Amino acid sequence: MPKRMHRNSISSSYLIFVQHSIQIYIMFLKVTWTTHKGKKRKYGSVVETYRENGKIKHKHIKSLGYLETTEDIQKAQRLIEKLKAGKTMIMLEDLDTKRNRDYGIIYVADELWKRYGMKSILDNVADKTNVEFDMERIVFLLTVNRLHNPSSDLCAYEWMKNDAYTGSVKIELQYLYRALDKLKKHKLHIEKGLLKSLKKNLDLKVDVVFYDLTGVYFEGEGTESAGFGFYMARKYYR
Secondary structure (H helix, E strand, O other): OOOOOOOOOOOEOOEEEEEEOOEEEEEEEEEEEEEEOOEEEEEEEEEEEEEEOOEEEEEEEEEEEEOOOHHHHHHHHHHHHHHHOOOOOOOHHHOOOOOOOEOHHHHHHHHHHHHOOHHHHHHHHHHHHOOOOOHHHHHHHHHHHHHHOOOOHHHHHHHHHHOEOOOOOOOOHHHHHHHHHHHHHOHHHHHHHHHHHHHHHOOOOOOOOOOOOOOOOOOOOOOOOOOOEEOOOOOEEO
16 A cells, blocks of 8 residues: 655545556545635646656646535545546547537527427428428528528538538428428418417517518609618618
């Protein structure tokens, strides 16, 4: 058994003894105090001691960040127990990431999509039209693409195929166009269902609804009712 090592900078430690051939490594949770803006805080890290040329040195294994709550301490203790059991600790920088998928915006949008009734409304439309593809998910992904990176339908399709996390949803370009056809055909039903859902979930009392339209203009002469106006593209039209 190795002799106890003195560590003046360590306020608390949990030791792990690992035998590797004739060398003995001691891995422990090192807890130090730091001061930031006059406030003392605990900072945790996993450190391993080893002997080199007769001298004992420390090797930093992993930073655990600030240990501010009892839960933080418990997580650190569980980590130590896993290491004691021989579990391998994998560092993020050691991972070889070959491909990334957009998921964050999809996750957040999906929660709002379901909360305000769009999923159930489109599922109802899909049931009535007997489509053989997941129309609701296709429309949802098209909507997220408009939030994420507005572009053409073809670009949206490429985003779904190459960059978005779509789970098990089957994606084909024809599905996008067919889903848009269904949206146009059932537009009134969808709008009524969405308004009803928003009134219920947001406790809205709605008598009149105003919504923005893309700027409309015409060019020509001889129309008395037409006047000069400032268009959204910052141009004057009559």
